Amino acid sequence: MSFYDTLARLTQLPFDGLLKQYTSADVRRAVQAEQLDEEALLALLSPAAEPYLEEMAQKAQRLTRSHFGHVMQLFTPMYLADFCVNHCTYCSFSSIYDFPRKKLTIEEVRKEAEIIAATGLRHLLILTGESRKESPAAYVKECAEVLREYFASVSIEVNPLSTAEYKELVQAGVDGLTLYQEVYHQDTYSKLHVKGPKRVYRNRLDAPERGCQAGFRSVNIGALLGMYDWRQEAFMTAVHARYLQDKYPDCEIGLSIPRFRPYLGQFNPESDVTDRALVQIILAYRLFLPRAGISLSTREAPALRDQLVHLGITKMSAGVSTEVGGHTMEGGTPQFEISDNRSVQEITDMLYQKGLQPVFKDWDILV
Amino acid sequence: MQDPLIIGGVTLSSRLFIGTGKYSRNTLIPEVIARSGSQVITVALRRVDPQSNDNIISHIPEHMTLLPNTSGARTAEEAVRIARLARAAGLGNWVKIEVINDQKYLLPDNMETIRATEILAAEGFVVLPYMSPDLSAALRLKAAGAAAVMPLGAPIGSNRGLKTRELVRILIAEVDLPVIVDAGIGRPSEAAEAMEMGAAAVLLNTAIATARDPLGMAEAFREAVSAGRRAYLAGLGPVEEGASASSPLTGFLG
Numbered sequence: 102m103s104f105y106d107t108l109a110r111l112t113q114l115p116f117d118g119l120l121k122q123y124t125s126a127d128v129r130r131a132v133q134a135e136q137l138d139e140e141a142l143l144a145l146l147s148p149a150a151e152p153y154l155e156e157m158a159q160k161a162q163r164l165t166r167s168h169f170g171h172v173m174q175l176f177t178p179m180y181l182a183d184f185c186v187n188h189c190t191y192c193s194f195s196s197i198y199d200f201p202r203k204k205l206t207i208e209e210v211r212k213e214a215e216i217i218a219a220t221g222l223r224h225l226l227i228l229t230g231e232s233r234k235e236s237p238a239a240y241v242k243e244c245a246e247v248l249r250e251y252f253a254s255v256s257i258e259v260n261p262l263s264t265a266e267y268k269e270l271v272q273a274g275v276d277g278l279t280l281y282q283e284v285y286h287q288d289t290y291s292k293l294h295v296k297g298p299k300r301v302y303r304n305r306l307d308a309p310e311r312g313c314q315a316g317f318r319s320v321n322i323g324a325l326l327g328m329y330d331w332r333q334e335a336f337m338t339a340v341h342a343r344y345l346q347d348k349y350p351d352c353e354i355g356l357s358i359p360r361f362r363p364y365l366g367q368f369n370p371e372s373d374v375t376d377r378a379l380v381q382i383i384l385a386y387r388l389f390l391p392r393a394g395i396s397l398s399t400r401e402a403p404a405l406r407d408q409l410v411h412l413g414i415t416k417m418s419a420g421v422s423t424e425v426g427g428h429t430m431e432g433g434t435p436q437f438e439i440s441d442n443r444s445v446q447e448i449t450d451m452l453y454q455k456g457l458q459p460v461f462k463d464w465d466i467l468v
Numbered sequence: 469m470q471d472p473l474i475i476g477g478v479t480l481s482s483r484l485f486i487g488t489g490k491y492s493r494n495t496l497i498p499e500v501i502a503r504s505g506s507q508v509i510t511v512a513l514r515r516v517d518p519q520s521n522d523n524i525i526s527h528i529p530e531h532m533t534l535l536p537n538t539s540g541a542r543t544a545e546e547a548v549r550i551a552r553l554a555r556a557a558g559l560g561n562w563v564k565i566e567v568i569n570d571q572k573y574l575l576p577d578n579m580e581t582i583r584a585t586e587i588l589a590a591e592g593f594v595v596l597p598y599m600s601p602d603l604s605a606a607l608r609l610k611a612a613g614a615a616a617v618m619p620l621g622a623p624i625g626s627n628r629g630l631k632t633r634e635l636v637r638i639l640i641a642e643v644d645l646p647v648i649v650d651a652g653i654g655r656p657s658e659a660a661e662a663m664e665m666g667a668a669a670v671l672l673n674t675a676i677a678t679a680r681d682p683l684g685m686a687e688a689f690r691e692a693v694s695a696g697r698r699a700y701l702a703g704l705g706p707v708e709e710g711a712s713a714s715s716p717l718t719g720f721l722g
């Protein structure tokens with residue numbers, strides 16, 4: 102049994118009909134329910150829920166404040182390498198683009214770490230493109246070991262690895278795994294992933310579960326919103342999260358809500374995810390998974406981020422660069438364009454102004 | 469009224485313990501302490517960052533007894549490691565064991581908690597374990613050297629009140645240790661009720677931190693805890709099912 106089996110069942114659902122069939126009464130019932138089932142989740146993601154966003158928001162905020170308090174955890178990504186053997190049609194690191202690729206040396210990792218740590222941030226997410234030659238698990242491990250000296254918690258966002266590789270990283274003190282399925286809809290997945298090992302849908306789908314088995318403290322999943330019908334994608338993501346939460350109670354399952362962003366190429370997504378839609382997704386996630394962390398990246402614009410902090414978000418990135426060595430060197434190629442360029446200090450000020458306390462450290466690596 | 473609570477050799481006049489984890493800013497903490505009258509404050513070691521210029525510890529006045537907690541621990545070993553780190557960091561030798569495996573409801577794992585208590589009590593810690601209210605587990609915690617037991621009233625952060633009333637009542641009756649109701653209490657009336665039942669103290673975080681006016685709520689809890697304690701000491705009158713007739717019908721029988 103893996104989530105693939107659940108997904109196979111869900112894929113049989115007549116989504117188009119179902120989504121249209123929900124009524125206000127279904128939505129109301131879902132908002133008021135204590136424990137939401139898949140049916141309720143779908144109702145909250147349906148068009149019938151659109152007039153109820155405010156009610157959903159009220160409940161989402163209550164749940165979030167009561168479980169997480171008035172705090173917001175901050176983290177930042179660090180890009181280690183942009184070598185990639187895949188061609189994903191939505192990413193600047195795709196192997197078809199020709200630009201000088203880079204991989205940080207250990208000394209460069211140290212320098213980046215010093216600069217980032219000086220901002221006060223203690224939680225770091227390290228990223229690479231997919232290249233088993235340039236940035237294999239051993240390289241990620243080596244970098245993580247150095248980064249542990251500067252950060253209280255180090256998580257990874259790299260290509261799917263084997264359980265044994267994940268275990269090795271856990272032993273090296275890596276706390277968390279972030280891995281987006283990008284697209285749950287399998288045909289669309291095949292279309293968007295044109296070349297490279299990333300084409301193997303199932304290897305990616307099962308990777309978060311391998312991460313849970315390997316003992317990461319937290320596993321964060323998400324769909325790249327905009328690549329396929331967002332209602333279905335959000336539904337699959339949330340059910341995936343619940344599946345992992347039920348099966349691996351000792352792992353903290355989190356969700357991310359990345360929206361498609363401009364990059365080097367010309368690809369335009371199929372499904373436009375408006376701000377309203379994004380809000381509906383966040384609220385449905387919170388109501389369906391009251392204790393799951395929800396992360397918000399700098400893909401979103403400052404004005405929107407400032408509003409979303411009250412709707413269920415528990416983690417935000419700050420002081421972000423999506424280039425390799427972006428904190429110490431010039432001239433890198435960003436993976437995608439970010440929208441919120443504010444510094445850690447500016448985000449901190451904004452949060453206090455909104456009545457929220459930024460938390461820089463929420464865990465210590467215990468290995 | 470002299471009615472001290474003595475735990476681990478420390479004499480406390482306040483029976484309200486408070487938390488630090490959910491405030492909108494750390495600068496509220498000193499005022500919450502002042503208004504609540506609390507003398508014991510729990511702080512998650514995972515949030516303590518000695519390198520930060522907003523280190524949470526720097527907001528806690530000297531006179532407070534620090535109760536570092538092991539939140540985030542999923543096993544006894546992790547809890548033990550966190551407790552040792554806390555002591556090494558100069559946070560004293562009190563520790564609230566919190567071992568939580570279940571990330572969905574955040575219910576404590578009593579078995580791992582007992583294991584951690586054994587190890588840490590033997591190392592000289594004053595151990596206050598957070599637990600699901602279960603009598604056998606509480607007795608084992610006592611045997612393991614716990615200085616008190618801290619059963620939950622309802623799941624953490626739920627503000628649902630004293631849902632475990634009957635089980636907590638049994639712990640109070642049967643376990644010869646202070647019973648401190650921790651988690652779940654959302655209203656002053658519920659804190660008062662726990663105290664009326666004979667709880668030695670209550671620990672709160674969410675109820676104060678998420679109130680519209682945390683300072684006003686801190687004061688309300690101070691009064692509720694002290695009223696509940698006075699009621700307990702005064703001995704509540706017996707509860708009668710029906711009204712008791714003032715002129716008994718069978719009085720003539722003498």
Ligand code: SF4
Nearest residue numbers: 185189192194195230
């Ligand atoms: S999304 Fe990842 S795998 Fe795909 S091209 Fe970009 S870096 Fe490579």
